[in-house]
Amino acid sequence: MILTRLKSILSNVLEIDTSGFELSTQLLGNIPEFDSMAVMNLILAIEQNFQIEMRADELSAELFESLSSLSIHIKDQIVLLDSIEIA
Amino acid sequence: MTPKNRFKLLNGLSRTILRLSKRTRQRTISNIKRAMPYLRSTEAYALAIESYACVVSGVLDTFWLNELEIEYEFDQKTKNILYSGKGAVIATLHMNCYETVPLAIQQLTGRSTTLSKLPENFPLVANNYQQAEIECIDKNQPNSLFKLISALQKNRIVTLHADHYANDIEMEFFEQKTKAPSGAALLSSLGNAPLLLGYSVKLNDARYRVYFETISDSPLGKDKQLHKEYMNKLYRRFEQIILDFPNQWYWSYNRWR
Numbered sequence: 014m015i016l017t018r019l020k021s022i023l024s025n026v027l028e029i030d031t032s033g034f035e036l037s038t039q040l041l042g043n044i045p046e047f048d049s050m051a052v053m054n055l056i057l058a059i060e061q062n063f064q065i066e067m068r069a070d071e072l073s074a075e076l077f078e079s080l081s082s083l084s085i086h087i088k089d090q091i092v093l094l095d096s097i098e099i100a
Numbered sequence: 101m102t103p104k105n106r107f108k109l110l111n112g113l114s115r116t117i118l119r120l121s122k123r124t125r126q127r128t129i130s131n132i133k134r135a136m137p138y139l140r141s142t143e144a145y146a147l148a149i150e151s152y153a154c155v156v157s158g159v160l161d162t163f164w165l166n167e168l169e170i171e172y173e174f175d176q177k178t179k180n181i182l183y184s185g186k187g188a189v190i191a192t193l194h195m196n197c198y199e200t201v202p203l204a205i206q207q208l209t210g211r212s213t214t215l216s217k218l219p220e221n222f223p224l225v226a227n228n229y230q231q232a233e234i235e236c237i238d239k240n241q242p243n244s245l246f247k248l249i250s251a252l253q254k255n256r257i258v259t260l261h262a263d264h265y266a267n268d269i270e271m272e273f274f275e276q277k278t279k280a281p282s283g284a285a286l287l288s289s290l291g292n293a294p295l296l297l298g299y300s301v302k303l304n305d306a307r308y309r310v311y312f313e314t315i316s317d318s319p320l321g322k323d324k325q326l327h328k329e330y331m332n333k334l335y336r337r338f339e340q341i342i343l344d345f346p347n348q349w350y351w352s353y354n355r356w357r
Contacts, residue, residue, distance in 0.1 A: 042242035074243035
């Protein structure tokens with residue numbers, strides 16, 4: 014579910030076809046459209062879509078390395094938020 | 101070679117280059133007339149020569165960074181930000197020796213980082229920064245944005261050029277529609293740091309005065325409209341600075357495309 018939504022976000026932000034993207038798809042440094050503005054737009058879209066915050070100390074090249082790294086981070090943030098709400 | 105002799109040599113050389121390079125000359129004069137349409141052709145030509153010589157000698161001064169004499173000017177609010185020990189983003193423009201801004205920051209705080217295209221086959225450029233103890237992040241690397249964010253997280257002060265052409269946002273510059281980079285605003289937002297303006301004025305041969313101003317004393321939020329507003333604010337200041345010191349800006353650059 015996260016992967017599907019993330020692929021859709023990437024498609025909108027980068028204006029490319031992401032239908033063939035998988036968890037292993039490499040992002041930063043491998044997609045020409047993935048520049049600084051794209052990173053900014055992606056962060057805004059992820060925050061809005063998943064209702065999470067991406068803090069400055071979390072942002073790194075490794076986070077945006079692949080769909081897998083991004084998906085894992087988003088999942089961890091959602092789990093963290095859920096656990097805070099339950100508590 | 102002394103700074104005085106460097107400038108003398110370059111003054112003559114610049115005149116020759118501009119005389120021989122029709123395209124550069126025409127673009128320089130055309131850009132000057134965009135900003136100052138009231139100038140007569142002879143005045144625009146004289147300014148073209150003078151500013152070209154200034155920037156060329158400024159570029160050469162980059163190879164003698166540690167020998168340059170730098171003075172600083174800032175108000176109390178800006179001083180507090182610079183000396184807070186925390187990260188900050190400084191937007192600057194291409195005037196005279198444009199590395200004097202990160203150099204001034206290094207001298208003031210010891211925490212200067214900048215971004216530049218480091219040519220692979222010309223390590224001398226990277227060496228200049230190293231000798232001045234300025235951390236220089238290579239713009240050619242795909243992870244440069246994250247290295248800049250990391251620098252801010254480590255409480256470094258990052259200087260970025262912001263007056264060149266880039267496809268990020270639409271902008272008016274001297275009342276002409278063009279596009280501009282939004283890196284400075286973006287970095288303030290993502291790196292959680294205040295946004296300042298820094299620019300350098302050449303006083304004489306190897307003396308520069310570097311001015312710092314506060315554009316936003318708190319980080320810009322994650323709002324693209326806000327980024328555009330602040331970049332607009334910066335560009336209005338750029339225009340004023342360039343008109344105050346027209347003989348020191350990089351008019352020959354293909355800014356309006």
